Amino acid sequence: MKLQFSISELSSYLDEVFPQVVNQYKILALEPGYAKIVQNVSFKNLRPGGTVSGPTIFTLVDIGMYILLLAHIGKEPLAVTTNCSIDFLQKPNAGEQLVADCSLLKLGRTLIVGEVLVKSSNQENLLARSTITYFRPKVTI
Amino acid sequence: MKLQFSISELSSYLDEVFPQVVNQYKILALEPGYAKIVQNVSFKNLRPGGTVSGPTIFTLVDIGMYILLLAHIGKEPLAVTTNCSIDFLQKPNAGEQLVADCSLLKLGRTLIVGEVLVKSSNQENLLARSTITYFRPKVTI
Amino acid sequence: MKLQFSISELSSYLDEVFPQVVNQYKILALEPGYAKIVQNVSFKNLRPGGTVSGPTIFTLVDIGMYILLLAHIGKEPLAVTTNCSIDFLQKPNAGEQLVADCSLLKLGRTLIVGEVLVKSSNQENLLARSTITYFRPKVTI
Amino acid sequence: MKLQFSISELSSYLDEVFPQVVNQYKILALEPGYAKIVQNVSFKNLRPGGTVSGPTIFTLVDIGMYILLLAHIGKEPLAVTTNCSIDFLQKPNAGEQLVADCSLLKLGRTLIVGEVLVKSSNQENLLARSTITYFRPKVTI
Numbered sequence: 001m002k003l004q005f006s007i008s009e010l011s012s013y014l015d016e017v018f019p020q021v022v023n024q025y026k027i028l029a030l031e032p033g034y035a036k037i038v039q040n041v042s043f044k045n046l047r048p049g050g051t052v053s054g055p056t057i058f059t060l061v062d063i064g065m066y067i068l069l070l071a072h073i074g075k076e077p078l079a080v081t082t083n084c085s086i087d088f089l090q091k092p093n094a095g096e097q098l099v100a101d102c103s104l105l106k107l108g109r110t111l112i113v114g115e116v117l118v119k120s121s122n123q124e125n126l127l128a129r130s131t132i133t134y135f136r137p138k139v140t141i
Numbered sequence: 142m143k144l145q146f147s148i149s150e151l152s153s154y155l156d157e158v159f160p161q162v163v164n165q166y167k168i169l170a171l172e173p174g175y176a177k178i179v180q181n182v183s184f185k186n187l188r189p190g191g192t193v194s195g196p197t198i199f200t201l202v203d204i205g206m207y208i209l210l211l212a213h214i215g216k217e218p219l220a221v222t223t224n225c226s227i228d229f230l231q232k233p234n235a236g237e238q239l240v241a242d243c244s245l246l247k248l249g250r251t252l253i254v255g256e257v258l259v260k261s262s263n264q265e266n267l268l269a270r271s272t273i274t275y276f277r278p279k280v281t282i
Numbered sequence: 283m284k285l286q287f288s289i290s291e292l293s294s295y296l297d298e299v300f301p302q303v304v305n306q307y308k309i310l311a312l313e314p315g316y317a318k319i320v321q322n323v324s325f326k327n328l329r330p331g332g333t334v335s336g337p338t339i340f341t342l343v344d345i346g347m348y349i350l351l352l353a354h355i356g357k358e359p360l361a362v363t364t365n366c367s368i369d370f371l372q373k374p375n376a377g378e379q380l381v382a383d384c385s386l387l388k389l390g391r392t393l394i395v396g397e398v399l400v401k402s403s404n405q406e407n408l409l410a411r412s413t414i415t416y417f418r419p420k421v422t423i
Numbered sequence: 424m425k426l427q428f429s430i431s432e433l434s435s436y437l438d439e440v441f442p443q444v445v446n447q448y449k450i451l452a453l454e455p456g457y458a459k460i461v462q463n464v465s466f467k468n469l470r471p472g473g474t475v476s477g478p479t480i481f482t483l484v485d486i487g488m489y490i491l492l493l494a495h496i497g498k499e500p501l502a503v504t505t506n507c508s509i510d511f512l513q514k515p516n517a518g519e520q521l522v523a524d525c526s527l528l529k530l531g532r533t534l535i536v537g538e539v540l541v542k543s544s545n546q547e548n549l550l551a552r553s554t555i556t557y558f559r560p561k562v563t564i
Contacts, residue, residue: 017189048158054203054222059196081195082393083365083415085226085508087536087554089529105552106512110392111364111417113510115552129528129538131510131552133365135393223534224506224556226367228395228413230388246411247371251533252505252558254369256411270387270397270413272369274506276534299471330440336485336504341478363477367508 001032001107004074010067013075018066025063028099030071033107037064037100038121041092052092052127061086061116061130064100069112069134072104079112079134086130097121110136142173142248145215151208154216159207166204169240171212174248178205178241179262182233193233193268202227202257202271205241210253210275213245220253220275227271238262251277283314283389286356292349295357300348307345310381312353315389319346319382320403323374334374334409343368343398343412346382351394351416354386361394361416368412379403392418424455424530427497433490436498441489448486451522453494456530460487460523461544464515475515475550484509484539484553487523492535492557495527502535502557509553520544533559 005013007027015022029036039060047053062081069079092098099119106113111133118128146154148168156163170177180201188194203222210220233239240260247254252274259269287295289309297304311318321342329335344363351361374380381401388395393415400410428436430450438445452459462483470476485504492502515521522542529536534556541551 020185020187020194044161046161049219049221051221053161054225055196055200058199058203058225062195062199078190080190080192080232081229083226083228084195084199085224085367085554087224087528087556088222089536091221105510105549113512126528129554131508131554133510226413226508228387228415230395246369246408254371267387272367272411272413274369302467302469302476326443328443331501331503333503335443336507337478337482340481340485340507344477344481360472362472362474362514363511365508365510366477366481367506369506370504373503 001072001104003030003032003071005071006030010071013070014067021063025060027067033104035064035068035071035102037067037102039098039100041095041097052098054088057088057098057118057128058084058086060098060100060118061128061132064102064116065114065132065134068102068104068114072107073112073136076136078137080137081132082135083133084130086128088128090125090127092120092127093122098127105131112136142213142245144171144173144212146212147171151212154211155208162204166201168208174245176205176209176212176243178208178243180239180241182236182238193239195229198229198239198259198269199225199227201239201241201259202269202273205243205257206255206273206275209243209245209255213248214253214277217277219278221278222273223276224274225271227269229269231266231268233261233268234263239268246272253277283354283386285312285314285353287353288312292353295352296349303345307342309349315386317346317350317353317384319349319384321380321382323377323379334380336370339370339380339400339410340366340368342380342382342400343410343414346384346398347396347414347416350384350386350396354389355394355418358418360419362419363414364417365415366412368410370410372407372409374402374409375404380409387413394418424495424527426453426455426494428494429453433494436493437490444486448483450490456527458487458491458494458525460490460525462521462523464518464520472514475521477511480511480521480541480551481507481509483521483523483541484551484555487525487539488537488555488557491525491527491537495530496535496559499559501560504555505558506556507553509551511551513548513550515543515550516545521550528554535559
């Protein structure tokens, strides 16, 4: 596994092809097979009970894995999620940032499988664990 | 399985406890064990390639199932998602609404399991299929 | 979706390439996009508490989906499972046969996704629900 | 997390309540939150193509997690699997033993969630990864 981008190159590329997520996520670390992403949590991310919503955590998982695979396969924005399973293990608290540890389990020619562990920035405990599969189309643009 | 709310009662209750999703979803049908939800798609819901993003679909699944379980268990806003698996089967097109067919598979005292089928409003084909489990806390508020 | 085999042709082919499952499963119905499979349950299929074990149900899901895809793609024995999620909804009783309703959700050139509903032959209730994905290798033998 | 059994006590208890799996699995290591299990592979575990079948790997995941939770919650044989998702990442080779690294992600009063990594005994690579949830009934026997 070899990286195709530095953190700053990858951040600029994402701003260009994925304007919807600008300023919501920051890449903290990028290594072969691994990325650490942080997300700021605001009111719109909460759900009844004042905790961070499931969709907020899913979005972090999906973006984190997308960042990780672009870092390894290069400018292939059309890679699509085919499957995701996620277990929510603890309620996050409002007002804390979420941190995602993203690791590649398989970097195949067709399928890319990764694991994302979501933690609260203030605590050691695991909030959620997810496996996510991306499909790599044959033709890149 | 018996409904605790009408569509209008449930819509009002959701507006109250879950202001984050006001005006994003509409309940089209509600029957014992079943709900149909529609979501409007806008620019923020798109991803590179111009299709609807995975997190948008996950959010529809999660909200649809939350609406369905509230309809059956009553005012228990603290029920939380514990597990979700989702398969993305086809790319949705931009500019189409998404429709979710939500069905209860199990309405247990502790665990509630549902299936959500996501379709585009303009086509017959299945875009995504998901199973989602909610945990029902013992104490309600 | 078009069938490549009749039930008896498919049963003979399975006996040939998959001797490990001979006499354990029977194909009850086969239609475009759908197969119904029955499994006999014996002592080896039970777990502590006297109910049918999870692995027995998973095996039925996997075999049922394998039969369904062979029926549609023809003699391609190397198709492999890449992902499966399964929810166990009710305990089956010992002494009952298990019946699997297997449906194709997507029959793609690379990925084949199906849903399997497992029921007890004596009851209407759903015992387990599963989504399973097979990967279709490019070269067939 | 505190262990309720030694390896030999747990092996004896399993032989007693779960005669179906006698001599098929061996507990190699047991620590708080972790167990390593090995499985012997024979002809009945193979599938078309000569590789180890998916159900064999699922069975190892299920047994490994059952062993791990009994080790932590004591004699509660009725704990049941409610959900499992599994990704098959590489084909195992015939003739190799399978090794499962089983870890507890959550040891709740009602739900117990674990992760199982399945490797071939001859190679470093990951063959499959699974998350599995057990439900703990209120009354123990």
